[in-house]
Amino acid sequence: MSEVLKVPTMAEFAATGKQPEVLFWVGCAGSFDDRAKKITKAFVRLLNKAEVEFAVLGTEESCTGDPAKRSGNEFLFQMQAVTNIEVLNAYDVKKIVTACPHCFNTLKNEYPSLGGDYIVMHHTQFLKSLLDEGRLTIEGGKFKGKRITFHDPCFLGRANDVYEAPRDLIKKLDAELVEMKNCRKKGLCCGAGGAQMFKDAEQGDKEINIERTEQAMEVKPDIIAAGCPFCNTMMTDGVKNKAEGQIKVMDVAELIANANDL
Amino acid sequence: MSLLPNIVFALILFSGVAFFLRNVSKLKRNIYLGKDVDTSGNTKLRWTNMAKIALGQGKMVRRPISGILHIIVYVGFVIINIEVLEIVIDGLFGTHRIFSVIGPLYGVLIGVFEVLAALVFIAVVIFWFRRNVVKIQRFMKSEMKGWPKLDGNLILYFEIVLMGLFIIMNATDVEFQSMNSGNVISQFFAPMFEGYNVHLIERVAWWVHITGILVFLNYLYYSKHLHILLAFPNTYYGSVKPKGQLNNLEAVTNEVKLMMDPDADPYAATAEDAAPPDKFGASDVQDLNWVQLLNAYTCTECGRCTSECPANQTGKKLSPRKIMMDTRDRLVEVGENIDANNGEFKLDGKQLLGDYITNEELWACTSCNACVEACPVSIDPLSIILEMRRYLVMEQSDAPMELNNMMSNIENNGAPWPYNQMDRLNWKND
Numbered sequence: 118m119s120e121v122l123k124v125p126t127m128a129e130f131a132a133t134g135k136q137p138e139v140l141f142w143v144g145c146a147g148s149f150d151d152r153a154k155k156i157t158k159a160f161v162r163l164l165n166k167a168e169v170e171f172a173v174l175g176t177e178e179s180c181t182g183d184p185a186k187r188s189g190n191e192f193l194f195q196m197q198a199v200t201n202i203e204v205l206n207a208y209d210v211k212k213i214v215t216a217c218p219h220c221f222n223t224l225k226n227e228y229p230s231l232g233g234d235y236i237v238m239h240h241t242q243f244l245k246s247l248l249d250e251g252r253l254t255i256e257g258g259k260f261k262g263k264r265i266t267f268h269d270p271c272f273l274g275r276a277n278d279v280y281e282a283p284r285d286l287i288k289k290l291d292a293e294l295v296e297m298k299n300c301r302k303k304g305l306c307c308g309a310g311g312a313q314m315f316k317d318a319e320q321g322d323k324e325i326n327i328e329r330t331e332q333a334m335e336v337k338p339d340i341i342a343a344g345c346p347f348c349n350t351m352m353t354d355g356v357k358n359k360a361e362g363q364i365k366v367m368d369v370a371e372l373i374a375n376a377n378d379l
Numbered sequence: 380m381s382l383l384p385n386i387v388f389a390l391i392l393f394s395g396v397a398f399f400l401r402n403v404s405k406l407k408r409n410i411y412l413g414k415d416v417d418t419s420g421n422t423k424l425r426w427t428n429m430a431k432i433a434l435g436q437g438k439m440v441r442r443p444i445s446g447i448l449h450i451i452v453y454v455g456f457v458i459i460n461i462e463v464l465e466i467v468i469d470g471l472f473g474t475h476r477i478f479s480v481i482g483p484l485y486g487v488l489i490g491v492f493e494v495l496a497a498l499v500f501i502a503v504v505i506f507w508f509r510r511n512v513v514k515i516q517r518f519m520k521s522e523m524k525g526w527p528k529l530d531g532n533l534i535l536y537f538e539i540v541l542m543g544l545f546i547i548m549n550a551t552d553v554e555f556q557s558m559n560s561g562n563v564i565s566q567f568f569a570p571m572f573e574g575y576n577v578h579l580i581e582r583v584a585w586w587v588h589i590t591g592i593l594v595f596l597n598y599l600y601y602s603k604h605l606h607i608l609l610a611f612p613n614t615y616y617g618s619v620k621p622k623g624q625l626n627n628l629e630a631v632t633n634e635v636k637l638m639m640d641p642d643a644d645p646y647a648a649t650a651e652d653a654a655p656p657d658k659f660g661a662s663d664v665q666d667l668n669w670v671q672l673l674n675a676y677t678c679t680e681c682g683r684c685t686s687e688c689p690a691n692q693t694g695k696k697l698s699p700r701k702i703m704m705d706t707r708d709r710l711v712e713v714g715e716n717i718d719a720n721n722g723e724f725k726l727d728g729k730q731l732l733g734d735y736i737t738n739e740e741l742w743a744c745t746s747c748n749a750c751v752e753a754c755p756v757s758i759d760p761l762s763i764i765l766e767m768r769r770y771l772v773m774e775q776s777d778a779p780m781e782l783n784n785m786m787s788n789i790e791n792n793g794a795p796w797p798y799n800q801m802d803r804l805n806w807k808n809d
Contacts, residue, residue, distance in 0.1 A: 122807055124804070124807045126804070143803070145794040145795055145796065145798075147806075148798075148802075148803045148804070149798045150796075157806055158806065173804065175803060175804040176802075176803050176804060178793075178803055179793030179794075179800060180789045184785055184786075184795050185786055185789055187765070187768075188768060188772060188782050188785070188786065189660060189765065189768030189769040189770070189778070190769075190778075190786050191627070191631045191660075191769055192631055193790060195627065195628075195632060196635055196638075197793075198627075199639055222623040222624075225621075226623055227624060227625065227627060230627050231627060231632065271747040271748060271749075272623050275622055275623075275747065275748040275751075275752050276621060276622050278621070303687070303749075303752075305692075305749070306689040306745045306749065309745070310745040310747050311745040311747070312785065313745050314795075315781055316742075316785075318693075318695070318743070319690070319696065319697070320696075321695040321743075322694030323692075323693040325689045325692075325745070327693075328689070328693055329689075
C-alpha cells in the first residue's frame, strides 16, 4: 500500500524531548485483530487529518489486564496494570485516548488506585472534542439517507455513562440515527464482555450476539455502528448469520473517516 | 377487669416488638459476618441516592405499570401507618379513636387513609393477577418455584386482609359512621353489617388488624419483604463509583508490590503479628463483604435483573436474582448453624460455591452490568459473581480451558491471543 500513516511512538517523542498532546492506546484487538486494525487505521487517519500530535507505545504497550480481571485473575491483572503504569509514568503520560471501551474503562477506573492517574477518553469522546474545537469537520453527504443504529458498548455506556458522544458524531453524518428498543442504559450486551470473547458460551438456547443482531434488525438499519472492537466482531458475526450483505457493521471512527474520504 | 384488654394489648404489642427486635439483632449479626468494606466518604451523594432511589422510588417507574402500582402500595403503607399509632395509643390506654380530638381534620385524615387503603387493595389484587394469572415471565423462572412463589403470594394476602380489616373496622364503628366525616369508602360497606352485632365485629376487626400488623412485622425477617426496611440502608451503601469499576484486591496489590520491588528480601521473616494472607475471592458468604450480604437480605426477588441479563435471556443458567437468593439462603443457614452451636460456626461441609451457585452460572456472566442497572434498590450481583470467579481462578485454578489459554497468552506475550509483543505496531505497515 502506498498509504503513509504517521504513527510516532512515545520513544521517538522522548528522544526529541517532546511530549505529544495525547497517547493513543491501541489495545490488543486494535493491534492484532484484522477487523479491528482497520478501525485503528481509520482513527489514525482522522488524527493525522486533524493534525493531532499523538503517539503510541508500540511494542511497549501490553494488555491492560481487563479480560484477566473479569475472569477473576486479579494477580495477572495487577501485574499487567503495574507494569503498564510504570511505562506510562516513565513517559509522564497525562492524557490517553483509546478506541476500545474495555481499555478505556480499565485505564480510567482501575488504574488510579494502583498509581496510574490519567485523563482517559474514548475515541468517540476525543473525536467529538476535535469537532467542537473546530479541528475536525465531518462531511455528511456520503451517508445521506442511510439508517444507522448505534449499539452501546456496555463498558462505555452503563459502565461509564457515556451515551451521547458517539451519537453526536453519527448525527453529523446527515444519516438517520435510529434507536433500538434496548439502547443506552438498557442496551443489550453483544456477548463478548467479561472475557466471554475468549471462550464458548455456556449451554443455552441462543447466542447473545444473535439476539442483539435481531434487535438491531428490528429497526431496519443499513449500518450498525459500534464503538468497541469486540462488539464489532460479535455484531459482524451476528449479521453474517442473519442478514449477510444487507447490513454493514462499522466503527464510529470508520464512519467519519469514510465520510471524509479518508 | 376493665383493664384486662389494655394488659392483653400491651402484652401482644410487647411480645410482637420484642420478637422483631430479637430477629433484627440476628439480622445484623448475620450481615456483619461479611468482611469489612470501606464505605466512607461521599456522604452527601449517598443520602441523595437513598432519597432518590428508595424514598423517591426513582428507579421503580422505569417499568411504568409495576412502578406506579408499587408507589401506590408504598405510599399507602407508609401513610396508613399513622393509623397504627392511634391504634397503639387506644389499645394501651383504653381510649377510642384518640386522634379524633383534632376535630374536623380527623375526618380528612381517615378519609385519606380509606382512599389509600382502597387503592392499595386494588393494586395488590392486580399484583396477584400478574403473578398467578397473567404469569409474567420474570415471576415464572426456575428459582421462583416453591417458597419464593408462596412468599410472594403470602405478602399479597397479608396486605389484602389488613386493608380489608381496616375498612371493616371503620364500617362497623357506629360512632365513626355517625360522624359521617372521613368514611369515604367504609360508608358503602356499613349497610352490609346492618342487623349484625356491629360492636363485636368492630372489636374483632380492630384486634385482628393490629395483631395482623404485628405478625406481618415479624414475618419480614423470614421473607423477601424485608426490602421495605433494608432498601434504605442498601441504597445508602450502594456503590458510588462508575459501574465499570471493579475493586482492586488489596491483598493482591501487596503481593504484586513485593514482586516488583527490587529491594525486597525474599528470605525476610514475616513479622510475628502479620495476618495470614486472605483467601482470594469468595467460596462462602463469610468471604463476601457486609454490603454484599446486606444486598442479599434486601433483594425482594422482583427479577428485573434477571429479565435484563443477556445470559438469562438466551437460556443460560445464570440468573442474577438467583445469585442473590442463594447468597441469602446460605447466609441464613450459616446463621442458624451459629445459633445452634452457641455462637460458633461449626463446619457443615457446605458452601455457597457448588452447593448453591454452580461454576456454570458464574462463567456465563458477561459483566455487562445490566443487572446492576436494573435493580431498583442498588443491589450489585456482579460483584458477587466476580468474587466467586476470583476464588475459582486464584484458589482453585478452575477456569474454563479457553480462559486459561487467554490468561497464559497475556502472561507470556501481553495479549489475550498468541501474538508477539514485538509485533504490536505491525498494523501500521499492513
